[in-house]
Structures are given as structure tokens and as C-alpha cells.
Amino acid sequence: MFCVDCGEEKPIFREGSCVECYLKRHQFTTGPPFIDIPACAHCGSLKYKSLWTTDTLETIVKRNVKQLFSISNELENITIEVVCTEEQERFSCNITISGNVEGIPISESNHVFVRLKPHSCDMCSKQFGGYHEAILQIRPHEKKIPKDELFKIRQFVEALIVSMKQQGHRNLFIADVGDEHGGIDFYLSDKQASATIIRKVQERFGGVLTTSSKNIGMKDGIQLYRVTYLLRLFPYRQGDLLEINKHYYYILSLSHHSIHLFNLTTGEKRSIPPKELELAKIIEGKDQIRDMIFISQTEKDIQVMDPKSYRVFMVKKLFPFTYETENIRVVYIDENAVFLFPCEKQK
Numbered sequence: 001m002f003c004v005d006c007g008e009e010k011p012i013f014r015e016g017s018c019v020e021c022y023l024k025r026h027q028f029t030t031g032p033p034f035i036d037i038p039a040c041a042h043c044g045s046l047k048y049k050s051l052w053t054t055d056t057l058e059t060i061v062k063r064n065v066k067q068l069f070s071i072s073n074e075l076e077n078i079t080i081e082v083v084c085t086e087e088q089e090r091f092s093c094n095i096t097i098s099g100n101v102e103g104i105p106i107s108e109s110n111h112v113f114v115r116l117k118p119h120s121c122d123m124c125s126k127q128f129g130g131y132h133e134a135i136l137q138i139r140p141h142e143k144k145i146p147k148d149e150l151f152k153i154r155q156f157v158e159a160l161i162v163s164m165k166q167q168g169h170r171n172l173f174i175a176d177v178g179d180e181h182g183g184i185d186f187y188l189s190d191k192q193a194s195a196t197i198i199r200k201v202q203e204r205f206g207g208v209l210t211t212s213s214k215n216i217g218m219k220d221g222i223q224l225y226r227v228t229y230l231l232r233l234f235p236y237r238q239g240d241l242l243e244i245n246k247h248y249y250y251i252l253s254l255s256h257h258s259i260h261l262f263n264l265t266t267g268e269k270r271s272i273p274p275k276e277l278e279l280a281k282i283i284e285g286k287d288q289i290r291d292m293i294f295i296s297q298t299e300k301d302i303q304v305m306d307p308k309s310y311r312v313f314m315v316k317k318l319f320p321f322t323y324e325t326e327n328i329r330v331v332y333i334d335e336n337a338v339f340l341f342p343c344e345k346q347k
């Protein structure tokens with residue numbers, strides 16, 4: 001048989017044409033020159049149909065292509081590739097649609113301009129409205145949480161929220177933060193995420209957690225609750241010193257169920273439940289931790305000098321270790337109780 005297009009004697013594919021000529025004459029994909037995609041002007045989220053997402057522009061364009069392009073039924077095993085480059089106030093996107101017709105691979109290129117239409121997404125609108133499902137109240141044992149501790153807690157919570165958002169908690173945001181009753185309050189948009197966050201705060205900073213909830217009305221036939229998590233911190237913190245039965249301890253870290261202590265006299269470490277610390281005397285660590293001048297050492301002791309008073313003290317070595325240093329950090333309780341500060345090696 002002769003092909004009606006090229007006139008050569010070849011097997012006929014369709015409509016009197018050979019395969020090459022048939023494919024040449026046919027366009028299997030066509031689409032619009034422009035696609036408009038709603039984009040949040042505040043957070044950059046993109047919308048496809050009724051759903052706001054943090055998916056990439058390419059992903060959203062691909063979904064639009066599937067919906068808006070007409071793709072011939074003859075084309076099978078379709079794959080779509082999208083490459084966009086930013087131009088002034090729009091994106092120029094190359095769309096490659098590949099597949100096969102009766103086993104013969106076909107690849108067609110199309111071009112669209114994508115315009116982002118500014119909106120405010122569902123979450124940003126909620127955030128501007130102060131929407132919150134949970135309140136985290138972090139409170140001191142008495143008086144006030146010291147400023148540096150407050151700062152650490154705030155940084156910890158904010159970093160946690162950033163990483164949870166990156167892991168897909170799109171609904172999570174801080175609606176408000178307030179300094180309340182010597183502590184700090186976080187108003188958060190998402191109940192489930194808040195439960196995770198307050199537990200992590202407790203694991204890191206210790207304390208006793210209580211939960212309460214309040215009915216805040218109905219929505220779409222569902223009873224809505226706002227949850228309040230109250231975390232009452234322990235009276236001591238990481239870095240504080242404790243005196244228990246005439247032994248001095250340094251608090252290495254604390255969690256909700258145990259306090260990790262370093263015995264300054266023996267170098268031993270132990271973890272004990274918070275209940276056992278009720279009789280401990282708390283010595284806030286800051287003033288006791290001092291740098292002193294290294295003078296000399298034996299196998300068992302180090303001689304150090306206080307740079308302010310020029311008084312000399314003997315400090316017991318907890319481990320057989322030869323120090324090569326000019327200054328040495330110690331814990332000074334009083335002149336009869338000077339200890340080596342727990343160093344990285346010992347911890």
C-alpha cells in the first residue's frame with residue numbers, strides 16, 4: 001500500500017497514512033495560553049479547586065493541566081512535566097506531555113503563562129481573626145519565670161511550630177503570645193498539634209501539666225471546645241544546684257518524670273523523680289559557677305585561685321585527667337565546698 005501523504009510504499013497506520021505521516025499531521029494535546037492560580041499574598045500558599053496547599057507551583061500547574069488541557073484518548077500512559085521560570089508578574093511554563101499511541105512514543109511541548117492572583121488563604125484569614133483552639137499556659141512555680149528561661153521557652157515553642165509546619169501541619173499557627181502571671185501564654189490554632197507541643201515543652205523544661213477544656217459553641221452541628229494546657233514549672237531549673245543530705249548536685253537536665261543530677265562530690269550521675277526533691281534545698285546556679293585561675297595539679301587535686309580575692313582553693317579531681325588550661329570553671333558553694341564544674345567529658 002502507498003501512503004496518501006508521502007506516497008511511499010509502507011504499512012498503512014490510519015486514514016491511509018503511514019505511521020510517521022499520521023503522527024506528523026496530528027496534535028494530541030492542546031491547552032489554554034494562560035492559567036490563573038489563586039495565591040495567598042501573606043504566606044504564599046496556592047489554591048487548586050477549593051483547597052489551599054503549600055505544594056509547589058509546578059505541582060499545582062500539573063493539576064491544572066490535567067483538568068484544563070484536552071488530551072487525545074489515543075495517547076496512553078501519559079506523563080506530564082512542568083518547568084516554570086519567573087517573569088515579570090507571571091510565570092512562563094513549558095509543559096511536556098508524553099505518552100504512546102499504539103506503542104509508539106510521543107512527546108508534545110506546550111506553553112502557558114501562569115498568573116498568580118492575590119488572595120488571603122483560609123489560614124491567614126483565620127490568623128488575622130485571632131482564631132485559636134488551644135491555649136498553652138506556662139507558669140512559674142511561684143513568683144516569675146526568669147527572663148532568660150522565658151526566652152528559651154519561647155524560642156523552643158516557635159522553632160517547634162516552624163518544624164511542624166514544614167512537616168505538613170499547615171493549619172498550625174500562633175494567633176497570639178502574651179506574658180501572663182509571671183509566665184507566658186501561647187494561643188495556638190490547632191488542638192492536636194498543641195497537645196504535642198506542650199508535651200515537648202514539659203519533656204524539655206519539666207513541670208506538672210493539667211488540662212481543661214471549655215465549650216465555645218457549635219459549628220456545623222459539632223460541639224467546639226477550646227483546650228487550655230497549664231504547665232506549672234518546677235521550682236528549680238537546668239543549671240541550678242541542689243543540696244540533699246549535705247551533698248551538692250548540679251541539675252544536668254529535667255523532664256516531667258525525672259531530674260538528671262550530677263553529684264559534685266563523687267562525679268556520679270543519677271536520675272530521680274521530682275517527688276524526691278521536695279526536701280532539697282535549691283541554690284540558683286548562676287552566682288556559684290565561677291572561672292578561677294589554674295595554678296597547679298596533682299593526680300588527685302587541682303589548685304585554683306579566685307581572680308577577685310586571690311584566695312587559693314584545692315579542688316578534687318573527679319576523674320584521672322591531666323588539665324592543660326589557664327582558667328578552670330568551678331562551683332563555689334562556700335570556701336569549704338568548691339567543686340569542679342561538670343565538664344562535657346564528665347557529663
Ligand SMILES: [Zn+2]
Pocket residue numbers: 003004005006007008017018019020021022
Ligand atoms: Zn507517509
Ligand SMILES: [Zn+2]
Pocket residue numbers: 040041042043044045120121122123124125
Ligand atoms: Zn496564607
